[in-house]
Every structure is written in C-alpha cells, then in structure tokens.
Amino acid sequence: MAQGKITVIVGPMYSGKTSELLSYAEIYKLGKKRYQIFKPIIDNRYRLQEIRSHSGMKESAIPIAHSADAERYITDEKAIFFDEVQFFDRDLADVVKRIRHLGKDVICAGLDMSFKENPFETTALLLCLADVVIKKRAVCHECGEYNGIITYKYVDNESEIDVGGFDKYFAVCLDCYHKLTQQ
Ligand SMILES: [Zn+2]
Numbered sequence: 001m002a003q004g005k006i007t008v009i010v011g012p013m014y015s016g017k018t019s020e021l022l023s024y025a026e027i028y029k030l031g032k033k034r035y036q037i038f039k040p041i042i043d044n045r046y047r048l049q050e051i052r053s054h055s056g057m058k059e060s061a062i063p064i065a066h067s068a069d070a071e072r073y074i075t076d077e078k079a080i081f082f083d084e085v086q087f088f089d090r091d092l093a094d095v096v097k098r099i100r101h102l103g104k105d106v107i108c109a110g111l112d113m114s115f116k117e118n119p120f121e122t123t124a125l126l127l128c129l130a131d132v133v134i135k136k137r138a139v140c141h142e143c144g145e146y147n148g149i150i151t152y153k154y155v156d157n158e159s160e161i162d163v164g165g166f167d168k169y170f171a172v173c174l175d176c177y178h179k180l181t182q183q
Contacts, residue, residue: 005131006126008109010110019055036062113150114151140176
C-alpha cells in the first residue's frame with residue numbers, strides 16, 4: 001500500500017494558513033475523495049464544529065481534546081487535516097505517522113513560532129516528518145512589506161497559549177519585531 005504524504009503549512013497569524021489548508025481540502029472534494037478535519041479544543045471559540053479562514057471560507061471540523069482522539073473517528077478517508085496544530089499535545093507527531101502508514105495523506109497547519117520567538121514543539125515535530133513544508137508570510141503590520149514571519153502580541157499578558165485576533169496580535173517582519181521588542 002502506498003504511504004500517505006504529510007504536508008505542513010506554517011507561518012504567523014494572518015498569513016493565510018487556514019485558507020491554504022482549505023484549498024487542499026478543496027482538491028480532495030473535487031476529486032470526490034473523503035476527508036476529515038480536526039481542530040483542538042482550547043476555549044469556547046474552538047468548540048464550534050467548523051473552521052473559517054480570514055477570507056471567509058469554511059468547512060466543518062471535529063474539535064478534539066487530545067490528538068489521539070482523532071483516530072477514533074477515522075474510517076475510509078483519503079486525507080486527514082489538523083488545524084491550529086500548535087495547540088495540540090506532542091503525541092500528534094505519532095498520530096500523524098500512524099495515519100500516514102494507513103495510506104492516508106495528512107495536511108497540518110499552525111503557528112511555527114510564538115510571539116516570544118520560541119518554536120511551538122508540536123509544530124516543530126511535524127515539520128521534521130513532513131514531505132512538503134509550506135512557509136507562509138503575512139503583510140507586516142508596521143512597514144507594510146510582504147515579509148511578516150512572526151506574530152507580535154501587543155497586550156500586556158505573557159501567556160504563549162492565548163487565543164485571540166486583532167485585539168491582541170498582529171504579524172510583523174523580523175526587523176519590525178526587533179524594534180517593537182526593544183522598546
Ligand atoms: Zn516590517
């Protein structure tokens with residue numbers, strides 16, 4: 001049996017990671033192949049049974065508390081998707097390997113770095129296993145160049161796992177990140 005392929009989409013917030021993931025889902029949909037999307041349960045925002053891109057695309061998704069829970073739902077799909085992988089436990093790497101050995105493709109999307117410039121461990125593990133890595137960029141909130149690779153948090157709260165949007169975060173390039181963090 002052919003092994004599945006692992007694709008990992010990373011980047012800062014507002015870089016279109018979820019849009020990219022949903023574009024992949026579209027490929028399976030057009031090919032009339034079954035797929036399932038999973039996302040982590042983090043807070044009430046994440047209990048919704050769907051994922052949405054900032055551009056307005058959406059798909060239904062199953063919220064799960066632990067990465068291994070995904071395997072209880074898997075049947076005859078051709079592809080399995082995980083969004084917001086930085087919020088999953090590190091066992092997701094082993095779950096993804098087992099799914100690949102079943103001959104299914106796995107597409108993951110998530111933040112690679114926290115606003116403190118630290119790699120997210122689960123994302124890092126997945127990047128090592130990937131056949132294909134897509135590193136997305138955002139438009140820098142400060143200088144407007146298309147080279148934003150890190151999320152900057154401008155509210156006074158140090159937690160690296162803190163769900164939010166424009167109320168807490170924007171994406172910047174590393175030069176602007178350096179200026180902002182030196183202030
Ligand atoms: Zn910049």
